[in-house]
Amino acid sequence: MSVVGLDFGNANVVLATAGRGGVDVVLNGNSNRINPNMAAFHGKVRACGEAASASLSSNLKNTVVGMKRLLGLKFSDDQVKREMEYLPFTCVENPANGGVAVQVMYEGEQMTVSIELATNMMLRHMADIAKEANKGQAALDWVVCVPAWYTDSQKRSFLDSCQLAGINCLKLMHETTASALAYGIFKDAKKEFAPDKPTNVVFIDMGATGYTASAVSYTPQKLTTLATYSDSCLGGRDFDAAIANWARDKFCAKYKNAHDPKEIPKSWHKLLLASEKAKKTLSPAGVKEANLNIECLVDEYDFNCTLTAADFEEMVQPLIDRLANPINRMFEDAEKNGISRADFSSFELVGGGTRVGCVKRNLSKILKLDASSTNFGLSTTMNADEAVARGCALQSAILSSRFKVKPYDIVESSLHGVQLEFDDHEGKKEVVEVFERGSNFGVVKRVTVKQNQPFRVKASYVPLSPSHMIHPSTPLDICHFDIDAPKVSDATKIRVNVKQDISGVITLSSAQSVEELPAEEAKESDNAKEADAGEAKEGDMEVDKKPEEETAEVKEAPKKKYKKTNLSFTTHTAMRYSKDAMDSASEVEARMGNADRVARETSAMRNELESYLYDMRDKIGDYGTLKDYATPEELLSFPKSLELAEDWLYSDDGFDSTKSVYADKLSEVRKKGDPIVKREYEAGHRQQAVDTFKGALETYKSFVQSSDEGYAHITDDERDTCRKAIASAEDWLYDMIEKQGNVAQSSDPVLTLEMISAKQKEIQGVANPIMNKPKPKPPKEEKKAAEEEKGAEPSEESKKEADEASKDNMDAEAVPPPVPEVDADTPAEPESMDVN
Ligand SMILES: Nc1ncnc2c1ncn2[C@@H]1O[C@H](COP(=O)(O)OP(=O)(O)OP(=O)(O)O)[C@@H](O)[C@H]1O
Ligand SMILES: [Mg+2]
Incomplete structure (x- = not known):
C-alpha cells in the first residue's frame, strides 16, 4: 500500500489505497472507514480522528475542527470571521504568516497552535492509519483532494501542512475531478466510452x-x-x-429564564448534534x-420537540435556492464547448x-430530470x-513511479483566471492574462517584458463579475516574483516563464534575459537555442503558445540570433511558511510527538500495573486460585502490598506519575506475587509434563525390545545403552515425584517443569541417535558376484532380482519404522513469571 489517496473533508x-487488487478504503483502528476530522489537545496528550471525537463534547475548546476552511486565509479575512461563528475555540492571528492559529490548553499551559500544525496532526494520524494497515510500512506517495x-x-498552506506531516503529496486534486476519475477509469477499462461520441x-x-x-466529458483514456x-x-x-x-x-420561547443555548458552546454543540x-x-x-x-440542554432544562418535514423544508428553502446557480453556470460553460444539457x-x-431528501428533489428539478423515476x-x-x-488513490497510482498504470489523461478546469502584472522599462503597466478560467493545470506560459533593471511581476486572479467563484472577501493577489534583471542603459527582453503546476499552484519556472547577437556569434546562439528547447519541456509540462505580441516578434525576425541568460529571482507568497517558520513548526511537532510517545508508554505501564493489581487481588482472595500456593506469611503480606500499591495508584501522586515509577511499583509487588504464581503454575502443569515424559520413556522401551526388521541393525550394546539410560531416567523421575509429594503446595517445588524438560532432553540425546541410525546397505548376492567374476553380462533374471533387491532396500530406507518424536513438550511459561 505504498500509494494512497486522501479525501480531507x-x-x-477518508483514506483509500490503490494496489494490484484495485482500490480499497483503509479501515482505522476501530474498523471504521470514515475518520472525524479533528485534532484534540487533552492535558499532556493529543488525539485525532475518532479518539478526538470521543471526548469532543467535554473538550470543545481544545479540539480543533474545520481546519480545511481556515488554511491559507489571513486572520483578517471575512471568511475567517464567518467560520469563527461555527467554532467553539478561540482563534488568533498566526504570527508566522498572518494566518489563523488556535489557542488551546496543552500540558497545563495555554498554547497557540497554527492551523497548519493542527492539519499536520490529522494528516499524521491518517499516515499512521495507513502504516498500521500496511504492516508498519509507510505510504510513500499521496494525492490529497482539495x-x-x-x-x-x-x-x-495545505502543502505546507503535508510537508510538516512528512507526506509526499504528488498532487492536490479537485474533489469533483477525483470523483470523476473514480467513476470513469473502470468504465474506460471496460471500453464504455467512444472516441467519436463523448x-x-x-x-x-x-x-x-x-x-x-462539475461537468465532465469522457472519451477513451481521457477525462475532460x-x-x-x-x-x-x-x-x-x-x-x-x-x-x-x-x-x-423554541427553547428560548419556552424557558424564558434559561440561558440562550447559542451562548453556551456545550449547549450549542448538543443542539447541533441533535439537529444533524x-x-x-x-x-x-x-x-x-x-x-x-436533548437532556440538560441548558443547565437542568431538557428540551424535546418535533420537527416536521414540511417545516424543515421551509426553513432550509434559502439554502435550496442556492443550489441552482453553480449548476446553471456550469451548463452555460459546457454549452460554450458545444455540449448542451441534453448531452x-x-x-x-x-x-x-x-x-x-429535499436537496435531491430540488437538484432533480434544476437538472430537469424525471422526478417520478x-x-x-x-x-x-x-x-x-x-x-x-x-x-x-487512482490518481496517486497514475502519478506514482511505483506503479505501472495504463495512461489516462485528466484535463482539469481551473476555477480562477490568472493574470500577470508588471511595469516595462518605460514605467508602463502591463497586465496579461496567462491562465484563463477553465484552463488545464500543469502548464507553463511565457511572457516577454522589456526591462533595463530588476523588476517585479505580480500574479493575481482575474477579477470576475460579483458572482465569480472566489469568495468575495478573498484577496485577488496570489504572489509576486522579484526578477534580478541586469541594470543596463538599453532595455533588454526578459522572458518570464510562469507555471501553474499540476496542483494549480502558481510558480515562476524561470526568467531569462534575451539579447540579440551579432551574426558571428551564431554558433553560441545555436547552443542557446538547444538550451531553450530543453527548458521548455521542463517537468514534462505542456508548453503553451507564447502571448501574441511575442510570437509575432519572433516570427518577424526568424534569422536573428539570441543569447539567453538565466536570471535569479525570488518568490513572495502571502501565506506560505518561510524555512525558519517551517523549522520551528517541525520542532514543536517533534516535541509534542515525543510527549505523545512518552504519554502512551506511561499510560500503558499504568494500565499494566492496574491490571496486575486487580488480577492478583482476586486470585489471592478467599476464592482465588492462588490462595493455596501462598505461605501464611505471604497470605498476609502480598494482599497488603497490593492494597498499598492500589492506594498509591489512586492517590494524587499515583494518578499522574512517570513510566519508570509505575514500572518500579509493578516490579515491587511482583517480587512478592511471582513466587506464588510460579508455584501455582508448576502445580497446574506438572502432571502433564510428567505424563509426556513417561510416554517418551515407554516409546524408547518398546524400541529397545523391538524385534522389528527395521531395527535389526541396532546392536545389543546399543540397545543396552538405551536400556540403562531409560532405567536411570525412570529412577530419577519416580524419586523426584515422591519427593515432590512430600512438599506442601505453598512451598517452592523440588520437581520443576524445567528439571523434567532437561531430563527429557538428556535421554533424547542418548536414545534418538541410536534409534535413527541408518540401516546398512544389503550385501551383493552371490549369484550376481559369480556372473561378474566370469566377466559375463548378468542374465535378465539376475538383473530383475537385483532390481527387486535394491527396490526393497530403498523402500526399507524410505519408510523406516516409526521413530517417536520425543521433544520436550513442556508447556510455555506464563507471562507473569517473567520477573527478570
Ligand atoms: N443520511 C444523511 N442525511 C443527511 N445528511 C447526511 C447524511 N449522512 C451524512 N450527512 C451529512 O453529510 C455531511 C458530511 O458529508 P461529507 O462527509 O461528504 O462531508 P466532508 O467531505 O467532510 O465535507 P466537505 O466536502 O464540505 O469538506 C454532514 O453535514 C452530514 O450531516
Ligand atoms: Mg467532501
Missing part, C-alpha cells in the same frame, strides 16, 4: 461545508473537465444550523417528522450532504462517502 476524512474553489494560498456526466458534491457541480462551479459556503452543516436556530427559538440527527432522520423519502430530544447522460451525487432521476452509483478518496 471538513467533517470526515475543493475546486481553493485559492493558490489555500493550496500552498460521454458527458455531471458530478454534484455537497459535503459538510461546500457544494460543487468542462466546467466546475461551487458555492463554497453551502453544505450539510448549514442545514443543521437552520434546524438548531429554529429549535433554539433530525436532518438525517428526515432524509429518506416518506419520513414526515423527526424528534429532537449529459448521468448526474452523479457524492458527499453526505446530497442525501438530504427512482432517486428523482439522479444517479448514486458511487459510494457518496468514498468516491473522492478512491479517485485520489
Whole structure:
C-alpha cells in the first residue's frame, strides 16, 4: 500500500489505497472507514480522528475542527470571521504568516497552535492509519483532494501542512475531478466510452461545508473537465444550523429564564448534534417528522420537540435556492464547448450532504430530470462517502513511479483566471492574462517584458463579475516574483516563464534575459537555442503558445540570433511558511510527538500495573486460585502490598506519575506475587509434563525390545545403552515425584517443569541417535558376484532380482519404522513469571 489517496473533508476524512487488487478504503483502528476530522489537545496528550471525537463534547475548546476552511486565509479575512461563528475555540492571528492559529490548553499551559500544525496532526494520524494497515510500512506517495474553489494560498498552506506531516503529496486534486476519475477509469477499462461520441456526466458534491457541480466529458483514456462551479459556503452543516436556530427559538420561547443555548458552546454543540440527527432522520423519502430530544440542554432544562418535514423544508428553502446557480453556470460553460444539457447522460451525487431528501428533489428539478423515476432521476452509483478518496488513490497510482498504470489523461478546469502584472522599462503597466478560467493545470506560459533593471511581476486572479467563484472577501493577489534583471542603459527582453503546476499552484519556472547577437556569434546562439528547447519541456509540462505580441516578434525576425541568460529571482507568497517558520513548526511537532510517545508508554505501564493489581487481588482472595500456593506469611503480606500499591495508584501522586515509577511499583509487588504464581503454575502443569515424559520413556522401551526388521541393525550394546539410560531416567523421575509429594503446595517445588524438560532432553540425546541410525546397505548376492567374476553380462533374471533387491532396500530406507518424536513438550511459561 505504498500509494494512497486522501479525501480531507471538513467533517470526515477518508483514506483509500490503490494496489494490484484495485482500490480499497483503509479501515482505522476501530474498523471504521470514515475518520472525524479533528485534532484534540487533552492535558499532556493529543488525539485525532475518532479518539478526538470521543471526548469532543467535554473538550470543545481544545479540539480543533474545520481546519480545511481556515488554511491559507489571513486572520483578517471575512471568511475567517464567518467560520469563527461555527467554532467553539478561540482563534488568533498566526504570527508566522498572518494566518489563523488556535489557542488551546496543552500540558497545563495555554498554547497557540497554527492551523497548519493542527492539519499536520490529522494528516499524521491518517499516515499512521495507513502504516498500521500496511504492516508498519509507510505510504510513500499521496494525492490529497482539495475543493475546486481553493485559492493558490489555500493550496500552498495545505502543502505546507503535508510537508510538516512528512507526506509526499504528488498532487492536490479537485474533489469533483477525483470523483470523476473514480467513476470513469473502470468504465474506460471496460471500453464504455467512444472516441467519436463523448460521454458527458455531471458530478454534484455537497459535503459538510461546500457544494460543487462539475461537468465532465469522457472519451477513451481521457477525462475532460468542462466546467466546475461551487458555492463554497453551502453544505450539510448549514442545514443543521437552520434546524438548531429554529429549535433554539423554541427553547428560548419556552424557558424564558434559561440561558440562550447559542451562548453556551456545550449547549450549542448538543443542539447541533441533535439537529444533524433530525436532518438525517428526515432524509429518506416518506419520513414526515423527526424528534429532537436533548437532556440538560441548558443547565437542568431538557428540551424535546418535533420537527416536521414540511417545516424543515421551509426553513432550509434559502439554502435550496442556492443550489441552482453553480449548476446553471456550469451548463452555460459546457454549452460554450458545444455540449448542451441534453448531452449529459448521468448526474452523479457524492458527499453526505446530497442525501438530504429535499436537496435531491430540488437538484432533480434544476437538472430537469424525471422526478417520478427512482432517486428523482439522479444517479448514486458511487459510494457518496468514498468516491473522492478512491479517485485520489487512482490518481496517486497514475502519478506514482511505483506503479505501472495504463495512461489516462485528466484535463482539469481551473476555477480562477490568472493574470500577470508588471511595469516595462518605460514605467508602463502591463497586465496579461496567462491562465484563463477553465484552463488545464500543469502548464507553463511565457511572457516577454522589456526591462533595463530588476523588476517585479505580480500574479493575481482575474477579477470576475460579483458572482465569480472566489469568495468575495478573498484577496485577488496570489504572489509576486522579484526578477534580478541586469541594470543596463538599453532595455533588454526578459522572458518570464510562469507555471501553474499540476496542483494549480502558481510558480515562476524561470526568467531569462534575451539579447540579440551579432551574426558571428551564431554558433553560441545555436547552443542557446538547444538550451531553450530543453527548458521548455521542463517537468514534462505542456508548453503553451507564447502571448501574441511575442510570437509575432519572433516570427518577424526568424534569422536573428539570441543569447539567453538565466536570471535569479525570488518568490513572495502571502501565506506560505518561510524555512525558519517551517523549522520551528517541525520542532514543536517533534516535541509534542515525543510527549505523545512518552504519554502512551506511561499510560500503558499504568494500565499494566492496574491490571496486575486487580488480577492478583482476586486470585489471592478467599476464592482465588492462588490462595493455596501462598505461605501464611505471604497470605498476609502480598494482599497488603497490593492494597498499598492500589492506594498509591489512586492517590494524587499515583494518578499522574512517570513510566519508570509505575514500572518500579509493578516490579515491587511482583517480587512478592511471582513466587506464588510460579508455584501455582508448576502445580497446574506438572502432571502433564510428567505424563509426556513417561510416554517418551515407554516409546524408547518398546524400541529397545523391538524385534522389528527395521531395527535389526541396532546392536545389543546399543540397545543396552538405551536400556540403562531409560532405567536411570525412570529412577530419577519416580524419586523426584515422591519427593515432590512430600512438599506442601505453598512451598517452592523440588520437581520443576524445567528439571523434567532437561531430563527429557538428556535421554533424547542418548536414545534418538541410536534409534535413527541408518540401516546398512544389503550385501551383493552371490549369484550376481559369480556372473561378474566370469566377466559375463548378468542374465535378465539376475538383473530383475537385483532390481527387486535394491527396490526393497530403498523402500526399507524410505519408510523406516516409526521413530517417536520425543521433544520436550513442556508447556510455555506464563507471562507473569517473567520477573527478570
Ligand atoms: N443520511 C444523511 N442525511 C443527511 N445528511 C447526511 C447524511 N449522512 C451524512 N450527512 C451529512 O453529510 C455531511 C458530511 O458529508 P461529507 O462527509 O461528504 O462531508 P466532508 O467531505 O467532510 O465535507 P466537505 O466536502 O464540505 O469538506 C454532514 O453535514 C452530514 O450531516
Ligand atoms: Mg467532501
